[in-house]
Amino acid sequence: MPEAGAESHRRRGLSAGSHLLVQAGEYVCALPLRSVRRVLRALTVHPLPGATDELKGLAEFGGEPLPVLELARLVNAPAGGKAAYPVTIVVWVGPQDRRELVGLAADAALEVAEVHLHSVVAGDGGFILGEALVDGALVRVVNLEALGGEG
Protein backbone atom coordinates (compact mmCIF):
# COMPACT_ATOMS: atom_id res chain seq x y z
CA MET A 1 0.00 0.00 0.00
CA PRO A 2 1.52 3.36 -1.01
CA GLU A 3 2.44 5.69 1.79
CA ALA A 4 0.68 9.00 1.92
CA GLY A 5 2.15 12.50 1.67
CA ALA A 6 4.45 13.67 4.39
CA GLU A 7 5.05 10.25 5.86
CA SER A 8 6.51 8.97 2.61
CA HIS A 9 8.69 12.09 2.33
CA ARG A 10 10.04 11.56 5.81
CA ARG A 11 10.99 7.97 5.07
CA ARG A 12 12.74 8.75 1.79
CA GLY A 13 15.33 10.97 3.50
CA LEU A 14 16.61 14.34 2.39
CA SER A 15 16.64 15.44 -1.23
CA ALA A 16 17.14 18.56 -3.33
CA GLY A 17 13.54 19.43 -2.61
CA SER A 18 13.96 19.22 1.14
CA HIS A 19 12.96 22.43 2.84
CA LEU A 20 12.83 23.59 6.42
CA LEU A 21 9.38 24.93 7.23
CA VAL A 22 9.34 27.85 9.64
CA GLN A 23 6.61 30.02 11.09
CA ALA A 24 6.98 33.71 10.30
CA GLY A 25 4.04 35.73 11.51
CA GLU A 26 0.97 34.14 9.97
CA TYR A 27 2.94 32.60 7.12
CA VAL A 28 4.67 29.29 6.92
CA CYS A 29 7.86 29.73 4.93
CA ALA A 30 10.01 27.09 3.27
CA LEU A 31 13.79 27.48 3.31
CA PRO A 32 15.90 25.20 1.11
CA LEU A 33 17.54 22.82 3.51
CA ARG A 34 20.86 22.86 1.66
CA SER A 35 21.15 26.56 2.58
CA VAL A 36 20.38 26.09 6.26
CA ARG A 37 23.49 25.96 8.40
CA ARG A 38 22.06 26.04 11.90
CA VAL A 39 18.82 26.50 13.80
CA LEU A 40 19.33 28.21 17.13
CA ARG A 41 17.27 29.53 19.96
CA ALA A 42 16.76 33.22 19.13
CA LEU A 43 20.12 34.97 19.26
CA THR A 44 20.55 38.21 21.15
CA VAL A 45 20.35 40.94 18.54
CA HIS A 46 21.82 44.43 18.75
CA PRO A 47 19.78 46.87 16.63
CA LEU A 48 21.57 49.21 14.26
CA PRO A 49 20.57 52.86 13.90
CA GLY A 50 18.98 53.70 10.58
CA ALA A 51 18.31 50.09 9.63
CA THR A 52 15.31 49.21 7.55
CA ASP A 53 12.45 47.34 9.18
CA GLU A 54 13.67 44.04 7.79
CA LEU A 55 16.99 44.22 9.62
CA LYS A 56 16.75 43.35 13.31
CA GLY A 57 20.41 44.06 13.88
CA LEU A 58 23.66 42.27 14.51
CA ALA A 59 24.27 39.15 16.53
CA GLU A 60 27.32 37.09 17.33
CA PHE A 61 27.55 33.62 15.85
CA GLY A 62 30.62 31.46 16.21
CA GLY A 63 32.74 34.47 17.08
CA GLU A 64 31.68 36.37 13.96
CA PRO A 65 29.22 39.20 13.46
CA LEU A 66 25.97 38.05 11.89
CA PRO A 67 23.28 40.30 10.43
CA VAL A 68 19.85 39.10 11.50
CA LEU A 69 16.82 39.74 9.33
CA GLU A 70 13.18 39.49 10.36
CA LEU A 71 11.74 36.82 8.11
CA ALA A 72 8.13 37.93 8.59
CA ARG A 73 9.05 41.42 7.37
CA LEU A 74 10.92 40.06 4.39
CA VAL A 75 7.88 38.18 3.16
CA ASN A 76 5.34 40.78 4.31
CA ALA A 77 3.63 38.30 6.59
CA PRO A 78 0.85 39.56 8.84
CA ALA A 79 1.94 39.58 12.46
CA GLY A 80 1.15 36.44 14.40
CA GLY A 81 0.85 35.84 18.11
CA LYS A 82 3.76 36.02 20.48
CA ALA A 83 6.21 33.27 19.60
CA ALA A 84 6.73 30.67 22.30
CA TYR A 85 10.03 29.38 20.93
CA PRO A 86 11.50 32.01 18.63
CA VAL A 87 14.51 30.89 16.64
CA THR A 88 17.33 32.26 14.57
CA ILE A 89 18.00 30.26 11.46
CA VAL A 90 21.50 30.75 10.12
CA VAL A 91 21.40 30.44 6.34
CA TRP A 92 23.58 30.97 3.33
CA VAL A 93 22.29 33.69 1.03
CA GLY A 94 23.33 35.07 -2.31
CA PRO A 95 24.69 33.35 -5.39
CA GLN A 96 26.83 30.27 -4.85
CA ASP A 97 30.10 31.97 -5.69
CA ARG A 98 29.47 34.90 -3.34
CA ARG A 99 27.37 33.36 -0.63
CA GLU A 100 27.37 34.81 2.87
CA LEU A 101 25.75 33.99 6.18
CA VAL A 102 22.76 35.79 7.62
CA GLY A 103 20.40 34.98 10.45
CA LEU A 104 16.67 34.84 9.90
CA ALA A 105 14.55 35.55 12.95
CA ALA A 106 11.42 33.42 12.90
CA ASP A 107 8.68 32.43 15.30
CA ALA A 108 9.34 28.70 15.18
CA ALA A 109 11.06 25.95 13.25
CA LEU A 110 8.39 23.44 12.28
CA GLU A 111 9.61 20.48 10.24
CA VAL A 112 11.47 19.36 7.16
CA ALA A 113 9.26 18.73 4.17
CA GLU A 114 9.51 18.10 0.47
CA VAL A 115 8.69 21.04 -1.77
CA HIS A 116 8.88 20.22 -5.46
CA LEU A 117 10.02 23.32 -7.27
CA HIS A 118 7.91 22.51 -10.34
CA SER A 119 4.87 22.86 -8.11
CA VAL A 120 5.83 26.36 -6.95
CA VAL A 121 3.64 29.07 -8.46
CA ALA A 122 3.13 32.82 -8.39
CA GLY A 123 6.49 34.13 -7.24
CA ASP A 124 6.78 37.86 -6.70
CA GLY A 125 10.24 38.02 -8.23
CA GLY A 126 11.66 39.06 -4.90
CA PHE A 127 12.33 37.16 -1.73
CA ILE A 128 9.38 34.84 -2.27
CA LEU A 129 10.13 32.37 -5.01
CA GLY A 130 6.49 31.34 -4.97
CA GLU A 131 3.84 29.41 -3.15
CA ALA A 132 3.33 25.69 -2.88
CA LEU A 133 1.14 23.24 -1.07
CA VAL A 134 2.70 20.95 1.51
CA ASP A 135 0.31 18.40 2.93
CA GLY A 136 -2.55 20.65 1.83
CA ALA A 137 -1.19 23.74 3.55
CA LEU A 138 0.08 26.82 1.74
CA VAL A 139 3.76 27.63 2.23
CA ARG A 140 5.84 30.50 0.87
CA VAL A 141 9.11 29.33 -0.64
CA VAL A 142 11.84 31.83 0.16
CA ASN A 143 14.42 32.77 -2.46
CA LEU A 144 17.58 32.95 -0.39
CA GLU A 145 19.77 33.68 -3.39
CA ALA A 146 17.89 36.93 -3.91
CA LEU A 147 18.67 38.02 -0.38
CA GLY A 148 22.38 38.26 -0.87
CA GLY A 149 22.80 40.72 -3.71
CA GLU A 150 22.38 44.46 -3.62
CA GLY A 151 18.76 45.52 -3.93
Add this chain to the structure above:
Amino acid sequence: MNAVAERGYLLVRSDGVLWGVSNGDVRRLTRQGLRYHLEVGGIALGVDEVVGVVPELVVWPVSSALRRFWPEKAGGLAVHAEAPLVIIDPRRLPRALCIEGIEGEIADGEGRH
Protein backbone atom coordinates in the same frame (compact mmCIF):
# COMPACT_ATOMS: atom_id res chain seq x y z
CA MET B 1 42.06 63.68 27.05
CA ASN B 2 44.46 63.73 24.14
CA ALA B 3 44.43 61.46 21.18
CA VAL B 4 44.64 57.87 22.18
CA ALA B 5 47.55 55.66 21.26
CA GLU B 6 48.10 54.79 17.64
CA ARG B 7 47.60 51.08 17.98
CA GLY B 8 44.39 49.27 18.62
CA TYR B 9 40.76 50.31 18.67
CA LEU B 10 38.76 52.55 20.91
CA LEU B 11 35.39 50.99 21.71
CA VAL B 12 32.44 53.24 22.43
CA ARG B 13 28.74 52.70 22.91
CA SER B 14 25.85 54.88 21.89
CA ASP B 15 22.15 54.07 22.10
CA GLY B 16 23.10 50.51 22.91
CA VAL B 17 25.22 50.04 19.79
CA LEU B 18 28.89 49.17 20.15
CA TRP B 19 31.28 50.96 17.80
CA GLY B 20 35.01 50.64 17.26
CA VAL B 21 37.33 53.24 15.84
CA SER B 22 40.99 52.81 15.10
CA ASN B 23 43.01 54.64 17.71
CA GLY B 24 44.99 56.37 15.02
CA ASP B 25 41.83 57.98 13.67
CA VAL B 26 40.87 59.59 16.99
CA ARG B 27 42.17 63.15 17.24
CA ARG B 28 40.51 64.10 20.51
CA LEU B 29 38.36 62.56 23.19
CA THR B 30 36.61 64.86 25.66
CA ARG B 31 33.97 64.54 28.33
CA GLN B 32 30.89 66.66 27.69
CA GLY B 33 28.58 66.38 30.67
CA LEU B 34 27.24 62.87 30.71
CA ARG B 35 28.51 62.12 27.22
CA TYR B 36 31.78 61.98 25.35
CA HIS B 37 32.86 63.70 22.19
CA LEU B 38 35.31 62.14 19.78
CA GLU B 39 36.95 63.98 16.95
CA VAL B 40 37.35 61.68 13.99
CA GLY B 41 38.10 62.86 10.48
CA GLY B 42 37.64 66.44 11.58
CA ILE B 43 34.09 65.79 12.75
CA ALA B 44 32.81 65.53 16.32
CA LEU B 45 30.96 62.39 17.26
CA GLY B 46 28.88 62.03 20.40
CA VAL B 47 28.76 58.76 22.33
CA ASP B 48 27.24 57.64 25.60
CA GLU B 49 30.06 55.53 26.95
CA VAL B 50 33.71 54.80 26.39
CA VAL B 51 33.99 51.05 26.77
CA GLY B 52 37.76 50.81 26.51
CA VAL B 53 40.64 50.13 24.21
CA VAL B 54 41.47 46.77 22.69
CA PRO B 55 44.84 45.99 21.12
CA GLU B 56 43.35 44.36 18.07
CA LEU B 57 40.15 43.20 16.46
CA VAL B 58 39.42 40.79 13.70
CA VAL B 59 37.50 42.90 11.21
CA TRP B 60 35.08 41.43 8.70
CA PRO B 61 33.83 43.35 5.68
CA VAL B 62 30.23 44.51 5.67
CA SER B 63 28.31 41.88 3.75
CA SER B 64 26.17 42.80 0.78
CA ALA B 65 23.13 41.42 2.60
CA LEU B 66 23.73 43.88 5.43
CA ARG B 67 24.39 46.78 3.06
CA ARG B 68 21.08 46.12 1.43
CA PHE B 69 19.18 46.79 4.64
CA TRP B 70 21.48 49.26 6.37
CA PRO B 71 22.38 52.43 4.50
CA GLU B 72 25.21 53.50 6.79
CA LYS B 73 28.75 53.10 5.52
CA ALA B 74 31.08 51.27 7.86
CA GLY B 75 34.68 50.20 7.90
CA GLY B 76 33.70 46.67 8.83
CA LEU B 77 32.27 44.51 11.57
CA ALA B 78 33.90 42.80 14.51
CA VAL B 79 33.13 40.99 17.74
CA HIS B 80 34.38 41.89 21.18
CA ALA B 81 33.45 39.95 24.31
CA GLU B 82 30.76 38.11 22.32
CA ALA B 83 29.14 41.38 21.27
CA PRO B 84 29.07 42.47 17.64
CA LEU B 85 30.36 45.93 16.85
CA VAL B 86 30.63 48.26 13.90
CA ILE B 87 34.00 49.67 12.84
CA ILE B 88 33.80 53.37 12.03
CA ASP B 89 35.17 54.45 8.68
CA PRO B 90 36.73 57.88 9.33
CA ARG B 91 35.92 58.94 5.74
CA ARG B 92 32.26 58.02 6.03
CA LEU B 93 31.14 58.69 9.55
CA PRO B 94 27.90 57.21 10.86
CA ARG B 95 25.15 59.79 10.94
CA ALA B 96 23.82 58.29 14.14
CA LEU B 97 26.91 59.49 15.99
CA CYS B 98 27.40 62.87 14.38
CA ILE B 99 26.56 65.71 16.70
CA GLU B 100 23.51 67.73 15.73
CA GLY B 101 24.24 70.72 13.55
CA ILE B 102 27.23 69.36 11.74
CA GLU B 103 25.57 66.60 9.81
CA GLY B 104 25.57 68.65 6.64
CA GLU B 105 29.32 68.83 6.80
CA ILE B 106 29.82 65.13 6.60
CA ALA B 107 31.96 64.25 3.65
CA ASP B 108 30.50 62.14 0.92
CA GLY B 109 31.98 58.79 0.01
CA GLU B 110 34.84 60.45 -1.86
CA GLY B 111 35.88 62.63 1.03
CA ARG B 112 34.38 65.81 -0.45
CA HIS B 113 32.62 68.26 1.85
